[in-house]
Amino acid sequence: MPLFLAGCLRQPASPARHFRPLFKKKPICNKLAFGSLFILCLYYYLLSFYLSVINQTEYNHKVKNIDERHGVFLVKLRIREEPAAGIDVGLPVTQKQAPASLTTYMKRQIIPAWQGQRNKIRQNTLSIQKRHKMNKRNTLLGGILAFMVLMTVACGSHHQESTVADSTQTDSITVVNERVAVMHDPTSNATIIGLQDKATEQRVDLFKGSYNDSLLAALIPGEGARSAINVFLVKFPDGPTVLFDAGIGGEEGFMSLHQMKPEEVDAVCLTHLHPDHIGGLLAGEEALFPNATLYLSETEKTSVSQWDQYSPLLATWNKIQKAYAGRIETFADNAALFDGKVQSIPAPGHTPGHTLFRIGQCLIAGDIVHSQDLQLEHPEFCARYDQDPTTAVATRKEILAYVQSNHLQLCGAHCYEMFVSPK
Numbered sequence: 346m347p348l349f350l351a352g353c354l355r356q357p358a359s360p361a362r363h364f365r366p367l368f369k370k371k372p373i374c375n376k377l378a379f380g381s382l383f384i385l386c387l388y389y390y391l392l393s394f395y396l397s398v399i400n401q402t403e404y405n406h407k408v409k410n411i412d413e414r415h416g417v418f419l420v421k422l423r424i425r426e427e428p429a430a431g432i433d434v435g436l437p438v439t440q441k442q443a444p445a446s447l448t449t450y451m452k453r454q455i456i457p458a459w460q461g462q463r464n465k466i467r468q469n470t471l472s473i474q475k476r477h478k479m480n481k482r483n484t485l486l487g488g489i490l491a492f493m494v495l496m497t498v499a500c501g502s503h504h505q506e507s508t509v510a511d512s513t514q515t516d517s518i519t520v521v522n523e524r525v526a527v528m529h530d531p532t533s534n535a536t537i538i539g540l541q542d543k544a545t546e547q548r549v550d551l552f553k554g555s556y557n558d559s560l561l562a563a564l565i566p567g568e569g570a571r572s573a574i575n576v577f578l579v580k581f582p583d584g585p586t587v588l589f590d591a592g593i594g595g596e597e598g599f600m601s602l603h604q605m606k607p608e609e610v611d612a613v614c615l616t617h618l619h620p621d622h623i624g625g626l627l628a629g630e631e632a633l634f635p636n637a638t639l640y641l642s643e644t645e646k647t648s649v650s651q652w653d654q655y656s657p658l659l660a661t662w663n664k665i666q667k668a669y670a671g672r673i674e675t676f677a678d679n680a681a682l683f684d685g686k687v688q689s690i691p692a693p694g695h696t697p698g699h700t701l702f703r704i705g706q707c708l709i710a711g712d713i714v715h716s717q718d719l720q721l722e723h724p725e726f727c728a729r730y731d732q733d734p735t736t737a738v739a740t741r742k743e744i745l746a747y748v749q750s751n752h753l754q755l756c757g758a759h760c761y762e763m764f765v766s767p768k
């Protein structure tokens with residue numbers, strides 16, 4: 346098993362997710378929606394029960410009293426229903442119509458007239474029942490639905506067992522513009538801000554001879570593959586604020602994109618020591634981030650000894666070491682950084698100590714790909730920047746499989762999209 350995967354497996358099980366509500370950012374709306382649904386279900390359930398009782402009610406009637414007003418007899422019938430209370434129904438009878446014997450008249454005229462009304466009421470009741478389809482089966486279904494909604498409301502906010510596979514991360518990404526995208530990571534609760542330091546192109550020549558040149562020409566017909574230099578600013582709710590890589594630097598760089606003050610950055614994690622990842626650490630000869638500690642892998646720091654002693658890169662690194670003296674920390678492979686909020690994952694090949702960082706469902710992927718259009722589909726292509734091409738290809742394949750199987754967002758330093766979900 347590859348070393349980095351062994352390290353990942355040592356992680357505790359993925360932290361539990363919250364139930365994904367209807368109104369993700371407004372829990373109160375979510376509660377109201379479920380509450381309303383529950384009340385609606387309960388209403389239909391009770392209505393159905395009531396109508397089924399009414400339908401079986403036997404109506405009784407008796408003469409309550411008889412009034413004579415303005416030459417009209419008003420015969421009032423007291424109708425009793427079981428189990429509901431009685432109601433009064435008045436039927437006007439003119440003097441002319443009124444017979445000598447009211448009892449006979451009641452029998453022949455009033456009671457049949459009432460029965461007609463009663464039948465109407467029954468028909469109305471039946472039509473209401475039909476309209477709402479509230480027969481016994483629907484009563485049962487309504488009850489079950491009400492119960493399920495009640496359980497959802499009761500349990501939803503405490504649901505802790507959803508798996509990583511249940512989540513869809515794309516709905517939590519906001520693309521602000523071509524150079525800024527923000528993601529809220531539901532696992533770590535961190536805000537991950539992708540900032541494009543610079544838009545670039547990778548020359549097709551860089552990939553020639555690495556795998557299949559005719560396929561390369563077909564996939565990237567021009568002279569360059571769309572690319573970028575990105576950094577990622579990660580803010581954890583209870584700190585720290587960590588910058589992942591520092592870009593190439595310069596006035597038009599990532600610092601101009603986001604309203605962040607350099608002193609707010611608590612740490613800078615470096616994927617490796619190439620100029621397009623460390624250049625932005627300096628403002629002239631000084632540390633741009635006055636309060637930040639630099640983190641890099643022990644292997645990467647050690648590999649500096651193999652560099653050409655006259656290379657401009659070594660000169661830059663020496664300046665950085667001077668500016669950040671006493672504030673450079675190294676870590677071993679698969680280290681848990683910042684109380685386990687960040688996991689380091691070794692990804693050798695591009696450089697010996699090339700390191701990726703996992704934050705919840707995001708993988709800060711450094712230089713695992715230089716062209717997303719080319720290498721996500723065909724990881725066999727290798728840019729000449731990769732120091733050890735054979736290892737780089739093997740690592741790329743493993744990392745991409747790891748990203749896919751864990752449904753991670755790939756945050757590449759050279760992808761033109763800040764958050765990529767390889768398919």
Ligand SMILES: [Zn+2]
Nearest residue numbers: 619621712758
């Ligand atoms: Zn790079």
